[in-house]
Amino acid sequence: MSKIGYNIKKLRNVKNLSQQAFADLFNLTRGNISSYEELRAEPKLEIIIKIANYFSVPLEHLLTKQLSVNEILNFNDYFNEEGAKKIQKNFANIPFICREAIHHIKDGTFDVQKLDIITFPMYSSNKFIALELTQEIPMPTSINIQEHTIVFFEQVQIDNLHTLNNHFGLFLTNDDIFIGTYFQNSTAIELKLNEWKSEHFSQENLQSFWKLYAKFEKKL
Known part of the structure; x- marks a missing residue:
């Protein structure tokens, strides 16, 4: 299983976004975000790519590893x-x-x-x-x-x-x-x-x- 659900939640928390605010960025619903974070579903590939591009996170990292605060804030x-x-x-x-x-x-x-x-x-x-x-x-x-x-x-x-x-x-x-x-x-x-x-x-x-x-x- 990919790390996308974990990383969406961590992106939201570090970026101070509610589930609704995050959903609005990608024309999704709050229910969509909730299901991703609870690992009941995964977003389509085109949505994952949009998330990676929006937050300047490597697509591979978004899918395969737990993002660090430094990566999310682009501190490095x-x-x-x-x-x-x-x-x-x-x-x-x-x-x-x-x-x-x-x-x-x-x-x-x-x-x-x-x-x-x-x-x-x-x-x-x-x-x-x-x-x-x-x-x-x-x-x-x-x-x-x-x-x-x-x-x-x-x-x-x-x-x-x-x-x-x-x-x-x-x-x-x-x-x-x-x-x-x-x-x-x-x-x-x-x-x-x-x-x-x-x-x-x-x-x-x-x-x-x-x-x-x-x-x-x-x-x-």
């Missing part, structure tokens, strides 16, 4: 062969929060251990997490980062608390996610989304706080 195109060899040893496997994961957070069933992986050169041994900015993630209106940019967050450590003030950060738990701005005074550190929502930092919830580390705007 950003590193020429010589440059990739030089930094290969610094590539890290980073959990990637996609559309499906955001939905799991909203319904309280999120599990970071089940996230897809994106590989990217990192020069730190700290923990990182990545996501694509979409309207589904609450964030301040002041954040000057284009939608669909891939952003990387570094988990906050006790020894870098002094670097947080006025920086963007991520709050992530099994049932909540938002991007906010860190504010720090002599007694407290707060990650603030807006006037109505914020989270106060403590050692007990240290693992829920992340600091913006890097952003990567994709080619359109």
Whole structure:
């Protein structure tokens, strides 16, 4: 059996497309997409070719292997062969929060251990997490980062608390996610989304706080 059903679902999640939105791209129905993803049917060859061309994915890969996040985002195109060899040893496997994961957070069933992986050169041994900015993630209106940019967050450590003030950060738990701005005074550190929502930092919830580390705007 081909990998087309698995890859259609992964393409949707990484590209933040609902089943209906994906179906509309290829003049299909939501029921068609559901049947492909549940392995009850496979699309016709002409549809498979259209999908491969639209997402710039090799036809053979779409049919015979499970696509990686890097392939779907065309990340490997950003590193020429010589440059990739030089930094290969610094590539890290980073959990990637996609559309499906955001939905799991909203319904309280999120599990970071089940996230897809994106590989990217990192020069730190700290923990990182990545996501694509979409309207589904609450964030301040002041954040000057284009939608669909891939952003990387570094988990906050006790020894870098002094670097947080006025920086963007991520709050992530099994049932909540938002991007906010860190504010720090002599007694407290707060990650603030807006006037109505914020989270106060403590050692007990240290693992829920992340600091913006890097952003990567994709080619359109």
